[in-house]
Amino acid sequence: MDECLLTLQMKLIFDKLAYLNFSFIAPKKQMISSLRQGVFAMEVSVTCIRTGMASAILISALLGALSPTVADPASPDLFNLTLEQLMDIRVTSVSKTEQEVHRAAAAVFVLTREDIRRSGATSLPELLRRVPGVHVARIDSNKWSVSVRGFSGMFSNKLLVLIDGRTVYNPFFGGVFWQAQDIVLEDIERIEVIRGPGAALWGANAVNGVINVITRSAKETQGGLVSAGAGTFDQGIGVARYGWSPTEETAIRVYGKGTRRAELERPDGTDAEDDWISLLAGFRLDTEDVWGGNLSVQGEIKDADAGSIRPIIEGTPPAQTDQVTQSDILNGHLLARWSDNTTQIQLYYDRLSYDEPKFAVLSYDTIDLDLQHKFSLGERHFFLVGGGYRFIHDHTEETETIEVTDEVRTTHQFNLFLQDTITLAPDRWQLILGTKVEDSNQSDVAWQPSVRVLYTPNPDHTLWGAVSRAVRLPTRAETDLSFNATVRNIGIPLLIKSAGNNAVESEKLLAYEAGYRWKVTPDVALDLAAFYHRYSDLISGETGSPVMMGGYAISITAFANGIKGRIYGFEGVLNWKPTARLRLEATYAFMETDMKSTEAGQTGEANYDGTSPRHQFGFRSLWNLTDTVELDTFLHFTDEIHFRSGSVSTCWNLDLRLGWRPREGLELSAIGQNLLHSQQQEFDVIRYPDYPAEIPRGIFGKVTWEF
Amino acid sequence: MRRLLLGSILGVFLTLGVAPGLGFADQPVDEYRVKAAFLYNFARFTRWEATSKNREMTPLVIGVLGDNPFRGSLRRLEAKTIRNRPIKVRFFDNLHVAHECDLLFVSASEEKNLSFVLDLFDKQPTLLVSDIPDFAEEGGHIGLVSRGNKIRFRVNMRSLKDARITLSSKLLRLAEKVEGL
Numbered sequence: 001m002d003e004c005l006l007t008l009q010m011k012l013i014f015d016k017l018a019y020l021n022f023s024f025i026a027p028k029k030q031m032i033s034s035l036r037q038g039v040f041a042m043e044v045s046v047t048c049i050r051t052g053m054a055s056a057i058l059i060s061a062l063l064g065a066l067s068p069t070v071a072d073p074a075s076p077d078l079f080n081l082t083l084e085q086l087m088d089i090r091v092t093s094v095s096k097t098e099q100e101v102h103r104a105a106a107a108v109f110v111l112t113r114e115d116i117r118r119s120g121a122t123s124l125p126e127l128l129r130r131v132p133g134v135h136v137a138r139i140d141s142n143k144w145s146v147s148v149r150g151f152s153g154m155f156s157n158k159l160l161v162l163i164d165g166r167t168v169y170n171p172f173f174g175g176v177f178w179q180a181q182d183i184v185l186e187d188i189e190r191i192e193v194i195r196g197p198g199a200a201l202w203g204a205n206a207v208n209g210v211i212n213v214i215t216r217s218a219k220e221t222q223g224g225l226v227s228a229g230a231g232t233f234d235q236g237i238g239v240a241r242y243g244w245s246p247t248e249e250t251a252i253r254v255y256g257k258g259t260r261r262a263e264l265e266r267p268d269g270t271d272a273e274d275d276w277i278s279l280l281a282g283f284r285l286d287t288e289d290v291w292g293g294n295l296s297v298q299g300e301i302k303d304a305d306a307g308s309i310r311p312i313i314e315g316t317p318p319a320q321t322d323q324v325t326q327s328d329i330l331n332g333h334l335l336a337r338w339s340d341n342t343t344q345i346q347l348y349y350d351r352l353s354y355d356e357p358k359f360a361v362l363s364y365d366t367i368d369l370d371l372q373h374k375f376s377l378g379e380r381h382f383f384l385v386g387g388g389y390r391f392i393h394d395h396t397e398e399t400e401t402i403e404v405t406d407e408v409r410t411t412h413q414f415n416l417f418l419q420d421t422i423t424l425a426p427d428r429w430q431l432i433l434g435t436k437v438e439d440s441n442q443s444d445v446a447w448q449p450s451v452r453v454l455y456t457p458n459p460d461h462t463l464w465g466a467v468s469r470a471v472r473l474p475t476r477a478e479t480d481l482s483f484n485a486t487v488r489n490i491g492i493p494l495l496i497k498s499a500g501n502n503a504v505e506s507e508k509l510l511a512y513e514a515g516y517r518w519k520v521t522p523d524v525a526l527d528l529a530a531f532y533h534r535y536s537d538l539i540s541g542e543t544g545s546p547v548m549m550g551g552y553a554i555s556i557t558a559f560a561n562g563i564k565g566r567i568y569g570f571e572g573v574l575n576w577k578p579t580a581r582l583r584l585e586a587t588y589a590f591m592e593t594d595m596k597s598t599e600a601g602q603t604g605e606a607n608y609d610g611t612s613p614r615h616q617f618g619f620r621s622l623w624n625l626t627d628t629v630e631l632d633t634f635l636h637f638t639d640e641i642h643f644r645s646g647s648v649s650t651c652w653n654l655d656l657r658l659g660w661r662p663r664e665g666l667e668l669s670a671i672g673q674n675l676l677h678s679q680q681q682e683f684d685v686i687r688y689p690d691y692p693a694e695i696p697r698g699i700f701g702k703v704t705w706e707f
Numbered sequence: 708m709r710r711l712l713l714g715s716i717l718g719v720f721l722t723l724g725v726a727p728g729l730g731f732a733d734q735p736v737d738e739y740r741v742k743a744a745f746l747y748n749f750a751r752f753t754r755w756e757a758t759s760k761n762r763e764m765t766p767l768v769i770g771v772l773g774d775n776p777f778r779g780s781l782r783r784l785e786a787k788t789i790r791n792r793p794i795k796v797r798f799f800d801n802l803h804v805a806h807e808c809d810l811l812f813v814s815a816s817e818e819k820n821l822s823f824v825l826d827l828f829d830k831q832p833t834l835l836v837s838d839i840p841d842f843a844e845e846g847g848h849i850g851l852v853s854r855g856n857k858i859r860f861r862v863n864m865r866s867l868k869d870a871r872i873t874l875s876s877k878l879l880r881l882a883e884k885v886e887g888l
Contacts, residue, residue, distance in 0.1 A: 078736070078744040078780075079787065083752075083881055086745055090856045091738035522778065580736070 102517055105432055105452040105464040107133070107195040107529035107571065113216075116188055118622050118632045120657035120671035122234045122259075122700065125178050127185070128211065130620060130634060132587035133195045133529075133571040135612050137641075137648075137683035140693035141233075141261050142179035142276035142306035145683050148195050148209030149533065150567045150593055152611040152641070152683070158207035158472055158507070160198070164215055164298065165370070166335055166348050169205055171392055171411070172362055174475045179306045180329040180352065182278040184239055184257050186225060186704070189216040195571065196531055197511050199448035199470035200434035203388075203415050207470040207509050208533070217296070218243055218251035218286040224707045231700030233673065236260045250287040256280065263307065264693035267681050272693035273324045276306040293340030301332040309691050312358045312400050313484040317552035318495045320487035322691075327356035346370040362396035382421040384434075389414055394476065403482040413440040430454040442479075443506060446471045462517040471506040478504050478539050478559045485557070493552040498541055501559045510534045523577040530570040538563035538595070565595030581624040589616045610642030630659035643684040652676050665706040673698035741858055742851055743780040746836060749849060750810050751789050752875040755832050766795035772805050772824065773814035802827055813837035813847070821845060830869045843885045848872065850885075861885045 125144040147156035157174025198210040243253035263275040282300030335348035353363035372386035419434030435449035450468030515529035540562035546553040569591030617637040679694035843850035
């Protein structure tokens, strides 16, 4: 957990007695008067404690400073116990994260390690179903649409996903190759999800939300872990990890994971050919006291082989045949992060190569350097400044599906950001002003400012509001690639192609948000957020008139900034711990999409209208039946979603997990997946004709042993 | 109203077929309720050098400096006495008054000011307890640490000696001892 604290190191000028009259714990008021009297010189610096500062600027950056005091819950008497007995009691603690989330000036939701373990989920996207306002639809065994506040799609491109500070957004199509992002779920410390724009801090593509996955420090994963699972659909998942400390300051873990998933069926009963194998191996090293700070080095290499059925277009005149293709995705990265009390420097190299003959053969190398620094100015201003440089070298080959003008493209991106957290009234009002400015050789300068206000009348209530601007940069697919999408028969073959357009501009969002959090009692918490998002220059595919080519026709769908519109809605989370053994959570998200073409006659809006559900409901319970037996449920509802090709009907579903921990370190669990339907389609085709599969009911069993 | 709300929520969950668990043997307890009980025990097994302020019948003051993580669990100590001294629990955000305590719990919110606090209480007869990491190593008297999900404590003999505070052997037997400043 990263906690940023303001350190006030005061230097005594006069005598010690002067200090005694000086309240530094609540420094704001008295410090000012003391300073006026010239009693002190003050050195103000900012301290970030704990290692693993990956998210130092994440939730904490959206925080106000508060000192919570909460009313007493009734409690049995522990004072009669002896010290020996006390030392034997197992304790639970309210995490810093919980406190931070309560005070954040944004719509934040956190999945903790406990949530992850007890979800029974076997992949990152499946975990994200549990987050309110996130729409997760499984397209087939190895593809997902994950989106926040609208714009669902396999390449839902308005969401930024980070794993330990490293972006996994793909610059070709936008979105994330989820099949290449397998991860050791046991090593995740938490997943922070911010709904709404986070661009002022995280930059381009953090338009509708940011998902930030933070893995545990190597110090937290000492010893061994072996986990093996098998099921009807997740056929086999094996994890092995070992962590040790070569010196007192240093901890290392090495790990590996293998996953095999079965192929599913298409709605017409045929095989989807979408089976999926993923292997990964990696390490993480954390060490203290390196140049006065902490150093974290991590690296990973992954290999995913995933099948698909693609409509491959070949020949002249063009003819489309559905062919089974196999994609081989290799992804590796090496990341180093150094941080001390005030500063963080992060450098990483990431390479992804995607090889699916006849469909897409491409790769990209990314080098990213990121700097952050925090400091206070006076008593009221807390600054976070930073800058970064990202180098992307990408390469794509011509295939039956993709035509390219430039096989290679090099992108240089620069960014600077500044955020000032201004304390208007100590412990009550805060104003957070921030902006990020980005420039690159592929796009124009983008300013992404935000204004946030945080009001905390007392520790139990938090009110916040925000106005922010965010942009999404056009992807390569939208600027300079052409796709053979499909061939229709209109008497003669009609080839429908999409063509990139170098003139497309960034998509823009202006977002108005407000939220309210209420700790009703120590055990009941309510979190509400409402949003009104105004989009302009959304990129659409505008279908042109067919052109005769001799024996066949071509219709080109060109990308243009052809849509504007708005999405508004709200999300709510109600948490309740009726007893120490039971935790309940109900979530609800509502949104309305209203898109229109910027010019008459354009056709693009159908791309966006309706692909995200209007209503989503989730209910989770984590229940300790006994000290060793856990029963966990997740019931969720997704409203109907609409596509050009038809619609996917409303869907209720249920996941169950029964866990048994017969002894320390050993856990057995049985998981029921999608229990309410034998199989159900969750998504459909948007732009590219991918074939959705039906997601089946599944049973999964797992044994985890930690030693 | 609040009760009504809770009642109706409970009703909803019960009809959904999820009943709260019953039977609480060995269930985890909120860490600060346990830590409050630790503080009580520390106070019981500590001897302060005799001064005017710790005579019988004068209140034994247990203070919290900074944010109060105990919620109300510490206040319940006021029903108790230690060696005929009634317990008084006080919350401080000002070090000047914090000096009146016999035992001072330094809240994690004060981590940023730790060295300052320790300087200020150097050689003073106030037993300093905290769960700030490395508290005892840094020169505090008793540091509460987590081992797995259980609580242990570490004592710094040298600072205790400087403060002329004596812990009973019963306490020391259970403690981890640290070298420190």
